Amino acid sequence: MEVRMERREGALLAVPEGRIDSATARDFESKMKAAIQDDDRAVVVNLSQLSYISSAGLRAVLVIAKGLWRRDASFALCALPDTVREIVQLSGFDKIIQIHGSEVEALDAVGN
Amino acid sequence: MLCFAEEIMLLLLDDRDGSFLPVPSSSVRSALAGAVLMDLALANRIDTDLHSLILVDDKPTGDALLDPTLARIAESEQAHDAHHWVQRTSDHADEIRQSALDRLVERGILNREEDRFLWVFRSRRYPTVDGTAEREVKLRIMGVLLSDEIPDPRDIAIIGLSDACGLFDHMLAPPELAQARGRIDQVRKFDLIGQSVANVVEQIDELNRLRARSDL
Numbered sequence: 001m002e003v004r005m006e007r008r009e010g011a012l013l014a015v016p017e018g019r020i021d022s023a024t025a026r027d028f029e030s031k032m033k034a035a036i037q038d039d040d041r042a043v044v045v046n047l048s049q050l051s052y053i054s055s056a057g058l059r060a061v062l063v064i065a066k067g068l069w070r071r072d073a074s075f076a077l078c079a080l081p082d083t084v085r086e087i088v089q090l091s092g093f094d095k096i097i098q099i100h101g102s103e104v105e106a107l108d109a110v111g112n
Numbered sequence: 113m114l115c116f117a118e119e120i121m122l123l124l125l126d127d128r129d130g131s132f133l134p135v136p137s138s139s140v141r142s143a144l145a146g147a148v149l150m151d152l153a154l155a156n157r158i159d160t161d162l163h164s165l166i167l168v169d170d171k172p173t174g175d176a177l178l179d180p181t182l183a184r185i186a187e188s189e190q191a192h193d194a195h196h197w198v199q200r201t202s203d204h205a206d207e208i209r210q211s212a213l214d215r216l217v218e219r220g221i222l223n224r225e226e227d228r229f230l231w232v233f234r235s236r237r238y239p240t241v242d243g244t245a246e247r248e249v250k251l252r253i254m255g256v257l258l259s260d261e262i263p264d265p266r267d268i269a270i271i272g273l274s275d276a277c278g279l280f281d282h283m284l285a286p287p288e289l290a291q292a293r294g295r296i297d298q299v300r301k302f303d304l305i306g307q308s309v310a311n312v313v314e315q316i317d318e319l320n321r322l323r324a325r326s327d328l
Contacts, residue, residue, distance in 0.1 A: 022159035022166070022168040026156075055153060055159055055303070055305070056153070062263075063264065063265070066263075069261065070261075087161060091307075092298055092301035092302055093302065
């Protein structure tokens with residue numbers, strides 16, 4: 001799967017495209033892990049280009065968030081399409097992972 | 113590494129004498145079904161979303177505890193949600209339970225002992241031979257419940273299954289359980305199969321309540 005990566009305001013910004021499901025979750029997770037550097041203190045994943053996320057995709061997000069939590073780095077999701085927001089909220093992920101409406105808000109929050 | 117059904121069976125045994133803790137059998141059946149489905153999900157054979165359980169790969173895992181359920185899902189001509197498959201798989205809970213116990217005995221973790229009660233009734237106990245695996249599972253659970261750390265998928269699964277069986281009533285003292293309740297409820301939501309197991313257990317409880325009321 002395609003995951004655009006760039007560094008913005010001291011944070012790694014990732015923009016996955018398409019679907020994160022059982023077919024792509026491992027690829028997404030390994031691309032994220034490869035892009036995150038030891039000195040990264042914040043990671044924002046912009047989900048605006050995502051059409052679908054399944055349980056396997058949520059598990060991949062959780063594993064990335066856990067890795068960052070262990071090194072005391074910030075992690076946020078932003079710009080969730082409605083279908084993605086529904087499953088994220090019903091799974092309670094919004095209680096342990098920062099969720100923001102826009103990229104600007106997310107970058108601002110993790111930067112502070 | 114033990115599969116979830118083996119971990120649940122270990123937690124269901126009383127440490128003191130290897131007897132089974134008094135938990136509702138219908139809850140255990142649903143939890144064992146969920147355990148198998150969760151292992152299939154982590155083995156990337158099935159996936160779930162809010163509406164359905166999706167077959168990803170029908171290739172057998174090689175694990176005799178998981179493959180019969182995988183085969184049933186693969187044979188199904190219609191798509192169903194996780195709730196359906198928890199109910200359907202719980203019809204086979206007795207086989208899953210016995211296979212899990214047999215494997216724990218084979219691994220040298222449990223011993224099997226048969227007692228006779230009034231010279232007629234037989235009861236089986238499974239005293240622990242090697243408590244390492246059970247301690248490891250309990251440590252994982254307590255590590256998540258007593259902290260605000262982000263749990264990993266295996267920890268989420270075992271916490272959801274333990275809660276579905278009512279195991280925390282036995283693992284924690286009432287004040288500890290009251291303190292951990294919010295965290296248990298938070299963590300068990302993270303897994304959609306876990307949510308389905310909890311829903312099935314709640315439905316069965318509700319049915320039993322209605323039956324009890326109509327019997328009065």
